[in-house]
Amino acid sequence: MSRSTVAMERGDAGSADVRRATVRRPSIRALALPLTFVALTVIGAILTPGFSTAANYRAVMLSAATTGIVAVSMTLVTMSGNFISLACSQSAMVAALGFAGLVGAGVPWPIAVVVVVIGMALIGAFQGVAIAMGLDPIITTIAAGAVMLGAAAAVSNGAQVTFDRVLTPFLSSVQPLGIPLPIYVFVLVSAALGWLAHATALGRRILLVGANRAAAHLSGLSAQRVTVVVFVVFSIGTGIAAILAIAPVGGGDTTFAAPLTIDVAAAVIVGGTILHGGRGSPLRSALGAVIVATIDNLMILNGFSFGERQVAKGVVVVIVVVTIIVLERGGRR
Structure with missing residues (x-):
């Protein structure tokens, strides 16, 4: 073997090593989300009395759970190129009131859960x-x-739909290791959909359909089937989140979960999922939900009103979207 051939092979091996090192090195975009969460936590601990307590961290995670379950489920819709559902609040409201109505009418809560989940799957379909x-x-x-x-x-005539919380002891009061049930469900749903999105054939189909529908079609993939599947998953996730949210309260009306759409959109966008599809991560949306809940918690502890908190979330969404656009344009140059 000639020296030039050996040199070329060494050069190719070196280039491969460089490429592997480049792939393995965390990018600024990948680190931005966890660093933002760490910064918020540190700033909150320094500037806000009462923030750094176990009870408050538990409250933040409980607040993030409902939004997070829906946001993680929504991420698949966005990854598939179908933007986001602007019916989050109404979907959660229907699921919650449906569950309340069934339990209030004497239906055992496990059966009520199954009925609501099936109904939400049909709505998504x-x-x-x-x-x-x-x-x-x-x-x-x-x-x-x-x-x-x-x-x-029309069905509720604008009145509250209530039920006795004693009828749903598992959903409303169980706290293994002192941690509320919704937090466990949030973690499990995030892990399951994260695995589905990044380790299964369905997840690869969702990404391909979102990135390039024409290429997906040429590959024999059905964008129509993927669209139906992701909306069914989203609706089931929303139904589960709504049931967990209403169980400890004992009822609600048509204003139930009214701010949910903006909170979910903020979590998905802060998590870095691209609205036109083809890139995203349910796990990052889960962290986005925790960040949104942390911001909300900090503002509550500092006396901000509900309206001011909603404005702040809107501003955060705009800033993140603009930042993503700038980074994408810079990456194309």
């Missing part, structure tokens, strides 16, 4: 089919939200 047939995701989900809100208002 209807939206997914409509979008798969060519309807715009934004218009479809807005229309679905209006239908759900109107139907719930």
